[in-house]
Amino acid sequence: MIGTQNRYKLERTAFYLGNVGYNIAIEKLAEELAVPQDRFDQAESRYKDLGEFLHRNESKVCDFDPEVYIQGSFALGTPTKPASSDEDYDLDIVVVFRSLTKMSIKQADLRCLLKDELKAYRKERGIHNEVEESRRCCTLVYAEGAQFHMDVLPAVPNEANMRMLLSSYLADEALADGAIAITDSDETTAYNIITDNWPRSNPRGFASWFKSRQIEQLNERRRAVLDAQGKVTASVEDVPVFRVRTPLQSSIMILKRHRDEWFAEKDPDLKVISIILTTLSSHAYSGENQVSDAIAKILRDMHLTIEQRGGVSWIVNPTDPTENFADRWEKYPERRTAFFRWLEAARQEFGAVQKFSDSGIVLNELSRSLGNPLTEAARSRISSSAGSRAVSAAPAAVGGASAPGLVFGEEERRPTEPKGFG
Amino acid sequence: MRGCLKLGGIREIGGWLAAEQLAPGDFELVGFTVDLDVGTHNRFASLPNTHGAQLDDILAANSDRAGRMDYLGEWHSHPTFAPVPSDIDVAAMTKMVEKSGPSFATLLIVRLLGTATLQATITTFQRGLPPEHGQLITDHDHPTPVLLGMDAHNKKKEQS
Numbered sequence: 001m002i003g004t005q006n007r008y009k010l011e012r013t014a015f016y017l018g019n020v021g022y023n024i025a026i027e028k029l030a031e032e033l034a035v036p037q038d039r040f041d042q043a044e045s046r047y048k049d050l051g052e053f054l055h056r057n058e059s060k061v062c063d064f065d066p067e068v069y070i071q072g073s074f075a076l077g078t079p080t081k082p083a084s085s086d087e088d089y090d091l092d093i094v095v096v097f098r099s100l101t102k103m104s105i106k107q108a109d110l111r112c113l114l115k116d117e118l119k120a121y122r123k124e125r126g127i128h129n130e131v132e133e134s135r136r137c138c139t140l141v142y143a144e145g146a147q148f149h150m151d152v153l154p155a156v157p158n159e160a161n162m163r164m165l166l167s168s169y170l171a172d173e174a175l176a177d178g179a180i181a182i183t184d185s186d187e188t189t190a191y192n193i194i195t196d197n198w199p200r201s202n203p204r205g206f207a208s209w210f211k212s213r214q215i216e217q218l219n220e221r222r223r224a225v226l227d228a229q230g231k232v233t234a235s236v237e238d239v240p241v242f243r244v245r246t247p248l249q250s251s252i253m254i255l256k257r258h259r260d261e262w263f264a265e266k267d268p269d270l271k272v273i274s275i276i277l278t279t280l281s282s283h284a285y286s287g288e289n290q291v292s293d294a295i296a297k298i299l300r301d302m303h304l305t306i307e308q309r310g311g312v313s314w315i316v317n318p319t320d321p322t323e324n325f326a327d328r329w330e331k332y333p334e335r336r337t338a339f340f341r342w343l344e345a346a347r348q349e350f351g352a353v354q355k356f357s358d359s360g361i362v363l364n365e366l367s368r369s370l371g372n373p374l375t376e377a378a379r380s381r382i383s384s385s386a387g388s389r390a391v392s393a394a395p396a397a398v399g400g401a402s403a404p405g406l407v408f409g410e411e412e413r414r415p416t417e418p419k420g421f422g
Numbered sequence: 423m424r425g426c427l428k429l430g431g432i433r434e435i436g437g438w439l440a441a442e443q444l445a446p447g448d449f450e451l452v453g454f455t456v457d458l459d460v461g462t463h464n465r466f467a468s469l470p471n472t473h474g475a476q477l478d479d480i481l482a483a484n485s486d487r488a489g490r491m492d493y494l495g496e497w498h499s500h501p502t503f504a505p506v507p508s509d510i511d512v513a514a515m516t517k518m519v520e521k522s523g524p525s526f527a528t529l530l531i532v533r534l535l536g537t538a539t540l541q542a543t544i545t546t547f548q549r550g551l552p553p554e555h556g557q558l559i560t561d562h563d564h565p566t567p568v569l570l571g572m573d574a575h576n577k578k579k580e581q582s
Contacts, residue, residue: 021552359552382550406526406548407446413493413524414474419517421436421466421498422510 022354025362026292028378029370030250033080033257039089040242043074046150047093053121054095061113064097071153071203076210077242078252078278083260083371088141088149094203096155096180102198105156107183107191114138114154135186136199155180158200162320165200169321178204179319205319207241213282217246217289247294248285252278254295254370255346261371262342270338276315276325280305283318296354299347303340345369426456427499427534434461436498438473439530440480442491449494449528452487453480466498495528495547505533505541507553515547525549528556 051068054061072092073079082088095114115138118131122140129141134151141149162179166172181198183191190197211218221244222236231238255277263271284301288294307314312330317323329336349369353362359382367375426435437455444450455476460467477493484491496515499505507515507529515529526548533541544556 024550024552406546408443408490408492409525411524413527414477415438415468415470415493415518415523415527417518417522418470419468419496419514420510421434421468421496421514422464422508 021359022356022362023290023292024382025353025359025366025378026254026295027250027290028359028381029254029363029366029374030245030291031381032374032377033253034245034250035074035079035081035089037243040074042148043070043089043091046091046148049125050093050095050121050150050152053124054117059117061097061117063099064113065099067096067098069094069096069204071207073274073278074242075203075207076278077245077249078256078274080253080256082147083257083373085147088147091148091150092203093150093152094155094180095152096157098157100156102156102158102181102196103194106194107198108185110154110156111138111183111185114152118152133185136182136184153182153201155182155201156198157181158198162200162202162205165320165322171321175202175205175208175319177208178202200320200323202317202319206317209318210278210282211241213285214246214248214287216287217248218244221246247288247291248282250291251285251294251298252281254291255281255298257370257374258346258349259342261369262345263338266341267338270332270335272335272339272342273325276339279315279318279325292354295350299343299350303343423454423532424534424538424540426458427501427532427540428537429458430461430499430501432463432501434464434466434499434501436461436466436468436496438468438477439494439497439528440477440484440491441494442484442487451494452484452491454497455480461498463502468496468498493524493527495530497530497532500531500533503533505531505543507531507543507545512547512553515545515553519547519549 047068047070051066053059054066054068056062069075070092071094072090074091079089097110097113100110111133115131115133118138118140121127122129122131127140128143132139132141137151137153139149139151158179158181159176161181162176163173166176179200179202182201184199185191187199218241219236222239225239225243226232226234226236256274259272259277280302281298283305284298285294286297288297305315306326307316312324313326313336315325317325326336329339346369349366353365356362356365360379363375363379429435435456435458437457439451440453440455441449441451455473457467457469457472460469460472481488481491498511500508511529511531515527519525519527526546529545529547531543531545535541546554546556548554
């Protein structure tokens with residue numbers, strides 16, 4: 001019974017409600033996986049540095065008006081810390097030569113132009129490793145310890161072609177902004193002649209589509225960044241996507257790590273590619289505000305966007321209706337099978353812990369599927385978060401007490417926002 | 423508080439808790455604010471404007487405890503179901519301590535059984551941590567009602 005004047009001893013007894021422990025564990029896992037801000041800054045400075053280099057006086061490509069920008073997970077805000085110090089951050093860069101067209105240069109010559117400049121860049125910046133080349137891009141591997149390699153994709157504009165294509169499919173033509181044509185050295189005929197037949201790519205369109213799938217959550221967090229900086233009149237567009245982390249981005253990061261661990265144990269060659277994971281997750285996401293809810297929704301529904309067309313699985317590129325992200329599943333059906341096995345494993349493993357109310361138990365259980373280093377680091381985050389707050393909340397004025405516990409500190413305690421209870 | 427709960431009937435009522443810090447983790451409830459008007463049978467809204475003025479009255483009436491008293495948390499009734507935090511309650515408190523409000527706060531939920539028996543639970547929400555059950559200790563040495571929030575509210579009601 002409560003009297004009229006009561007004392008409330010707020011003890012640290014283990015009593016948890018709902019799945020709050022699960023939510024906290026998931027949030028801390030996402031925090032731990034997130035790439036540190038200084039790495040984002042490094043990535044930004046590196047591609048900008050390359051852009052400036054390509055515009056120097058001695059540049060052989062300056063007249064072709066090269067524009068350098070970032071694509072892939074760094075552009076989407078979904079990169080994850082490498083699982084070990086042996087692995088690199090994979091920085092995907094586009095160099096689009098805006099004054100060139102598909103009919104003004106051969107793919108092979110475009111590739112040569114870029115490669116020569118990258119060689120000069122490597123020499124100028126003292127990068128030890130040679131420029132490497134693969135089917136579609138050139139790669140710069142930075143020094144040991146830098147943990148960065150840069151895949152540089154040469155391209156020419158392809159907006160008009162993409163706009164027509166999107167129009168013919170009654171798709172949003174605005175997604176054609178920034179569409180590019182790229183090189184493919186495996187397609188030897190088209191690679192070595194002047195032709196209009198270049199492979200298409202649309203990284204900026206994809207980034208726009210990805211933003212559109214979570215625009216409310218994204219802008220809410222961008223606004224919070226501006227508010228924290230006191231820039232109340234600035235536009236949310238001034239805050240890069242990678243400066244914030246939404247539930248969708250966090251979910252993708254966690255699922256990517258789960259995928260990495262699962263396929264490392266089963267068969268790395270069958271690993272689900274990130275663009276498939278990102279696309280299906282984005283389709284399945286429906287505005288959940290908590291990462292744990294977003295993961296549950298994504299895992300439940302991510303298979304729904306996989307179409308069957310004449311017996312072939314299709315995961316359509318939302319910014320190019322003719323591109324099937326799962327095209328290799330037809331030749332390698334074991335990849336399709338592996339995708340569904342992984343999805344089922346993820347459903348079971350996240351489903352099994354979502355009702356646990358103790359974040360410690362959640363992390364114990366998930367350590368098998370996400371790796372012990374990650375879950376231990378998340379556990380430390382929970383501990384240090386609690387510790388630092390206890391310290392910051394403890395005023396010296398409380399009778400010199402050194403015992404742990406909640407205290408009224410210097411903070412303004414009164415709520416300013418209405419709350420709804422039920 | 424029983425008087426308030428009787429007035430509320432089957433509608434949820436609630437407000438803010440004002441407490442004095444006795445030691446770390448040890449608080450004495452000095453008073454509470456109350457809003458008898460906004461609740462329904464299963465919803466209650468805690469509005470800062472309504473409760474801020476009542477809290478000022480409580481602090482003014484306890485000026486001898488100045489510096490040790492402050493907003494402790496929220497309370498509301500569950501007249502028709504168990505006095506434990508609902509998912510909505512947990513979400514509202516978690517959002518407050520994680521985002522806009524104090525770094526910790528308590529949630530007291532009460533239910534009046536019959537005319538005299540009061541059931542209650544108290545839960546602590548702290549930023550970065552899961553909710554924790556708090557222990558409620560009745561101090562029988564101080565039986566005199568000091569419900570300034572309720573008194574202030576009732577005075578206003580009487581005047582109106």
